Amino acid sequence: MSINYKGFEACEGGVCAAKGFKASGIHCGIRKNKDKKDLALIYSEKICSAAAVYTQNKVKGAPLIVTKRNLENGKAQAVICNSGNANTCNADGEQKAITMCKLTASALGIKASDVVVASTGVIGQILPIEPIADNMNKLAKALCENGNLDAAEAIMTTDTVKKEFAVEFKLGDTVCKLGGMAKGSGMIHPNMATMLCFLTTDVDISDKLLAKALKAVVDDTFNMVSVDGDTSTNDNCVILASGLSGNKHISEPDSEDYKTFVNALYVVLMNLSRMIAADGEGATKLLECVVTGACDVKNAKTVAKSVITSSLFKCAMFGKDANWGRILCAIGYSEAKLNINGVEVILSSKAGSVQVCKDGFGVEFSEEKALKILSEDEIKIIVNLSDGDAKAVAWGCDLTYDYVKINGDYRT
Amino acid sequence: MSINYKGFEACEGGVCAAKGFKASGIHCGIRKNKDKKDLALIYSEKICSAAAVYTQNKVKGAPLIVTKRNLENGKAQAVICNSGNANTCNADGEQKAITMCKLTASALGIKASDVVVASTGVIGQILPIEPIADNMNKLAKALCENGNLDAAEAIMTTDTVKKEFAVEFKLGDTVCKLGGMAKGSGMIHPNMATMLCFLTTDVDISDKLLAKALKAVVDDTFNMVSVDGDTSTNDNCVILASGLSGNKHISEPDSEDYKTFVNALYVVLMNLSRMIAADGEGATKLLECVVTGACDVKNAKTVAKSVITSSLFKCAMFGKDANWGRILCAIGYSEAKLNINGVEVILSSKAGSVQVCKDGFGVEFSEEKALKILSEDEIKIIVNLSDGDAKAVAWGCDLTYDYVKINGDYRT
Numbered sequence: 174m175s176i177n178y179k180g181f182e183a184c185e186g187g188v189c190a191a192k193g194f195k196a197s198g199i200h201c202g203i204r205k206n207k208d209k210k211d212l213a214l215i216y217s218e219k220i221c222s223a224a225a226v227y228t229q230n231k232v233k234g235a236p237l238i239v240t241k242r243n244l245e246n247g248k249a250q251a252v253i254c255n256s257g258n259a260n261t262c263n264a265d266g267e268q269k270a271i272t273m274c275k276l277t278a279s280a281l282g283i284k285a286s287d288v289v290v291a292s293t294g295v296i297g298q299i300l301p302i303e304p305i306a307d308n309m310n311k312l313a314k315a316l317c318e319n320g321n322l323d324a325a326e327a328i329m330t331t332d333t334v335k336k337e338f339a340v341e342f343k344l345g346d347t348v349c350k351l352g353g354m355a356k357g358s359g360m361i362h363p364n365m366a367t368m369l370c371f372l373t374t375d376v377d378i379s380d381k382l383l384a385k386a387l388k389a390v391v392d393d394t395f396n397m398v399s400v401d402g403d404t405s406t407n408d409n410c411v412i413l414a415s416g417l418s419g420n421k422h423i424s425e426p427d428s429e430d431y432k433t434f435v436n437a438l439y440v441v442l443m444n445l446s447r448m449i450a451a452d453g454e455g456a457t458k459l460l461e462c463v464v465t466g467a468c469d470v471k472n473a474k475t476v477a478k479s480v481i482t483s484s485l486f487k488c489a490m491f492g493k494d495a496n497w498g499r500i501l502c503a504i505g506y507s508e509a510k511l512n513i514n515g516v517e518v519i520l521s522s523k524a525g526s527v528q529v530c531k532d533g534f535g536v537e538f539s540e541e542k543a544l545k546i547l548s549e550d551e552i553k554i555i556v557n558l559s560d561g562d563a564k565a566v567a568w569g570c571d572l573t574y575d576y577v578k579i580n581g582d583y584r585t
Numbered sequence: 586m587s588i589n590y591k592g593f594e595a596c597e598g599g600v601c602a603a604k605g606f607k608a609s610g611i612h613c614g615i616r617k618n619k620d621k622k623d624l625a626l627i628y629s630e631k632i633c634s635a636a637a638v639y640t641q642n643k644v645k646g647a648p649l650i651v652t653k654r655n656l657e658n659g660k661a662q663a664v665i666c667n668s669g670n671a672n673t674c675n676a677d678g679e680q681k682a683i684t685m686c687k688l689t690a691s692a693l694g695i696k697a698s699d700v701v702v703a704s705t706g707v708i709g710q711i712l713p714i715e716p717i718a719d720n721m722n723k724l725a726k727a728l729c730e731n732g733n734l735d736a737a738e739a740i741m742t743t744d745t746v747k748k749e750f751a752v753e754f755k756l757g758d759t760v761c762k763l764g765g766m767a768k769g770s771g772m773i774h775p776n777m778a779t780m781l782c783f784l785t786t787d788v789d790i791s792d793k794l795l796a797k798a799l800k801a802v803v804d805d806t807f808n809m810v811s812v813d814g815d816t817s818t819n820d821n822c823v824i825l826a827s828g829l830s831g832n833k834h835i836s837e838p839d840s841e842d843y844k845t846f847v848n849a850l851y852v853v854l855m856n857l858s859r860m861i862a863a864d865g866e867g868a869t870k871l872l873e874c875v876v877t878g879a880c881d882v883k884n885a886k887t888v889a890k891s892v893i894t895s896s897l898f899k900c901a902m903f904g905k906d907a908n909w910g911r912i913l914c915a916i917g918y919s920e921a922k923l924n925i926n927g928v929e930v931i932l933s934s935k936a937g938s939v940q941v942c943k944d945g946f947g948v949e950f951s952e953e954k955a956l957k958i959l960s961e962d963e964i965k966i967i968v969n970l971s972d973g974d975a976k977a978v979a980w981g982c983d984l985t986y987d988y989v990k991i992n993g994d995y996r997t
Contacts, residue, residue: 232917232925232945262913264946296910297947484896488993498708501674505644513644533644534676535709572993574986581900581984 180342180433181440187321187337190352192375192417193218197315198327202304203257203294210327212305214312215252215371216281221413223249223289224384226391234259234407235266236290239274243286247380249413250287252371253277254328256356259407260292260300269300276306280313289411293330293356293369296407325354328369331579332357334452338444342437344420344430349376351437353412357449368395368449370410372441376434377416378423385426386435387412394442397474397567398450399482412438450568451551455575458490459551462567466557472509473558473565479507480554481569490552491571495520495543497529500554515559522549592754592845593852599733599749602764604787604829605630609727610739614716615669615706622739624717626724627664627783628693633825635661635701636796638803646671646819647678648702651686655698659792661825662699664783665689666740668768671819672704672712681712688718692725701823705742705768705781708819737766740781743991744768746864750856754849756832756842761788763849765824769861780807780861782822784853788846789828790835797838798847799824806854809886809979810862811894824850862980863963867987870902871963874979878970884921885970885977891919892966893981902964903983907932907955909941912966927971934961 188196194217201212225244227237243249253273260266270290278285292300315323325335339352353372378386391410416422423430451459462480467473480486483503489496497518504516518530524545527538546552600608606629613624637656639649655661665685672678682702690697704712727735737747751764765784790798803822828834835842863871874892879885892898895915901908909930917925930942936957939950958964 230914230917231919231923232913259910262910262942262946295908296914297942484988485992488989488991490993491989492993494993496707498671498674501644502642502708505642507643511643530674530709534674572989574989576896577900577903577984577986577989579900580897581902581904581906 181340181437184339184341184350186339187325187352187354188215188371188373189318189321190339191350191373191415193415194373195316195318196320196324197312197317198320198323198325199308199312199315201308201312203255203301210323211255211257212308212312213254213324213327214277214316215324215373216316217250217373217413217415219415219417220248220250220287221415222247222378222380222383223411223413224380224387225409225411226388227409228407232262234261234292235263236260236270236292237407237409238267239270240289240291240409240411243274243288248287249289250283251277251281252289252291252411254291254293254369255305256293256328256330258292258294258298258300259296261407262297263299265299269302272302273305276309280309291369291407291409293328293407321354328354328356330356331454332452336445336448336452338441340437340440342433344376344433347418347420349418349420350374351376351441353441353445355445355449357452368408370395370445372410372412374412374414375416375418376414376423377418377420378414378434382423382426382431383412383414386431386438390435390438390442394439394446397478397565398446399478399567399569446568450570453570454579455573456570457550457573458571460490460554460569460571461551462554462556463564464556464558465564466559466561467563467565468510468561470563470565472511473563474567475507475509476504476511476556476558477565477567479503480556481567484572487569487572490547491573493544493547495529495540495547497535500556501530504556511558511560517557517559519555520546521553521555522546522551524549593752593849596751596753596762598751599737599764599766600627600783600785601730601733602751603762603785603827605827606785607728607730608732608736609724609729610732610735610737611720611724611727613720613724615667615713622735623667623669624720624724625666625736625739626689626728627736627785628728629662629785629825629827631827631829632660632662632699633827634659634790634792634795635823635825636792636799637821637823638800639821640819644674646673646704647675648672648682648704649819649821650679651682652701652703652821652823655686655700660699661701662695663689663693664701664703664823666703666705666781667717668705668740668742670704670706670710670712671708673819674709675711677711681714684714685717688721692721703781703819703821705740705819733766740766740768742768743866744864746860748857748860748864750853752849752852754845756788756845759830759832761830761832762786763788763853765853765857767857767861769864780820782807782857784822784824786824786826787828787830788826788835789830789832790826790846794835794838794843795824795826798843798850802847802850802854806851806858809890809977810858811890811979811981858980862982865982866991867985868982869962869985870983872902872966872981872983873963874966874968876968876970877976878972879975879977880922880973882975882977884923885975886979887919887921888916888923888968888970889977889979891915892968893979896984899981899984902959903985905956905959907941907952907959909947912968913942916968923970923972929969929971931967932958933965933967934958934963936961
């Protein structure tokens with residue numbers, strides 16, 4: 174699934190790839206299942222520049238409110254995150270989130286206001302603080318330079334795979350790293366940061382530019398992912414930059430180094446986005462909608478998101494059916510400006526490509542070939558609007574029996 | 586499911602309830618299954634005032650383009666509609682729709698420009714005109730005053746039940762009737778007319794006021810229904826008014842008679858809306874979200890639609906799970922203006938009511954009682970925003986294995 178761009182080598186280590194970062198993940202007892210880790214910690218030996226983007230949902234998890242306050246000065250040194258409980262819509266939520274920061278700070282010998290706090294899980298159930306308090310020292314002691322996988326596991330909810338990605342690249346002659354971990358996989362829909370993602374880098378960069386880069390890249394990656402159209406209350410994406418790589422401090426948005434950093438961030442977030450879409454609740458297929466020939470990027474994004482979000486289209490992909498009328502339908506009800514008589518649609522995968530629609534009308538194609546193409550587990554839907562040069566990509570997944578099972582039938 | 590309002594008595598007859606209307610429905614051969622009717626006709630002995638609303642999808646079915654043109658003069662005398670093929674995204678679509686009007690006109694001895702034409706079914710497959718041409722005289726001959734159920738059956742696609750409703754009411758001392766038939770059940774989402782609906786009445790009313798009434802009532806009924814978030818390319822809602830009841834001609838929007846007519850229209854469309862939602866593809870439950878205490882109607886509608894559209898919430902209802910966090914989540918990501926700390930949520934059905942959230946936070950409730958309430962097949966979700974006096978209702982259904990089966994797994 175990983176895509177390498179020239180000059181950006183995928184590397185091991187996730188959130189521990191960059192210099193100065195350690196991580197850990199343990200079972201503390203928020204979840205009943207003892208085999209399921211439920212508490213993650215990331216720690217930087219040096220205070221970091223930090224930036225974040227938050228859900229646009231008007232119902233915001235209590236941890237987000239506390240994190241936003243702690244990041245006002247653009248600095249952070251640790252991330253604490255539990256799974257199994259979202260600590261949202263609870264009257265005591267904010268107080269509990271503050272307590273989580275204090276416990277973390279005390280165990281690490283840092284300031285509580287330098288801690289990023291996050292929670293993910295069920296909404297509206299009181300968060301038990303005891304398991305966290307009782308196990309904080311154990312969690313801090315477990316910190317190590319290859320604790321990235323433990324941490325990535327501890328933030329999972331209905332995810333079926335751990336999601337991490339890291340790249341190595343050069344700024345001038347200095348080797349730098351940027352890595353991250355993320356969790357999906359339901360309540361995912363484009364609208365700012367739509368899941369939890371924690372990123373670390375050893376690049377030396379101003380917190381202002383760090384925030385600018387994060388916002389720009391999230392708009393093109395996480396905000397282009399949809400699993401089910403539901404924008405969660407708790408999701409956010411945080412980046413910590415330790416500056417330990419020794420590169421020349423980045424403070425100019427026009428500099429080559431800044432552009433390189435943005436590209437590195439894009440490679441990491443694009444790969445994590447694809448992992449989240451592919452591991453969408455119940456998904457059997459990763460869907461990638463590439464819109465070309467749009468009059469501007471906004472319209473391209475609108476069309477790509479509309480296709481990837483259509484329940485009918487998602488069901489057709491599950492059924493391996495080249496029912497392209499549903500793609501046209503989703504293009505048509507999007508808010509994009511477009512001339513439907515210019516629309517071309519191509520379905521593509523490892524098994525080949527087939528044009529199914531041209532000039533807004535159906536064309537003859539081999540159903541047999543289409544079935545072969547759609548039997549692969551990564552499907553690309555290419556929509557050419559014949560209306561300009563702008564382009565966008567969105568990622569999603571098919572809608573399956575298991576999505577319904579996971580979200581509706583979990584009582585049985 | 587029917588709700589009677591004082592002065593509006595539900596009555597038999599569907600599109601044949603009003604004076605002067607006949608209908609028929611036959612199998613002509615567009616569908617392979619000979620047991621499935623696929624061609625419907627409605628005929629008025631007198632030329633009617635007529636009005637329509639159309640899908641907002643930029644991909645519009647060819648029949649809609651022809652119907653819009655034919656209704657420019659506000660007059661119509663017949664409706665021809667096939668199922669099994671949407672006649673959309675085909676290069677010859679418009680020509681075929683014109684031919685359908687000509688064939689109908691010739692069989693009935695009326696003008697082709699007085700025919701409303703509609704098609705529903707798969708998008709992007711060439712419509713075979715021969716079955717329609719060969720059977721038009723048979724269809725016209727079958728017209729009768731109790732052909733309403735045949736017609737209602739012939740426009741069904743994945744619908745599992747015929748949908749018709751009619752009311753009797755008085756304008757002054759004159760008894761009038763208004764009835765209609767509709768088809769659902771996938772590709773349904775609030776955005777103007779979101780499915781096919783044909784209405785007939787014997788009320789004497791100007792075509793201008795007929796259009797005004799239809800637009801207003803559709804906004805509060807069909808546009809508040811969502812099955813899957815997909816707005817179809819072909820859907821529209823047409824009303825024919827023969828004027829044969831003998832009431833005093835309605836031409837003033839401030840008149841009592843106009844208000845009574847709007848109410849009659851509301852009763853019919855609200856009942857058809859509930860039928861469409863309850864028969865949503867794969868649905869096991871009708872969901873009705875009632876939003877009260879909003880600062881204005883627009884915000885109330887936005888919140889009601891957002892709740893009813895959430896895949897996660899729809900799955901929870903299928904699973905009979907009082908997972909109210911998903912309701913809060915859907916309220917929060919709606920575009921409505923609201924103070925989340927004022928939100929109260931009550932779940933209700935024949936089996937009782939339970940408050941699950943107050944002031945934006947969870948409250949303790951009996952899971953056992955909630956399960957009993959959610960085990961009914963009609964669930965009401967009452968959301969009080971504590972922010973004003975405005976109110977809105979939206980209708981939807983749960984998301985089930987069968988939705989996926991119908992739309993994804995139909996090859997097997």
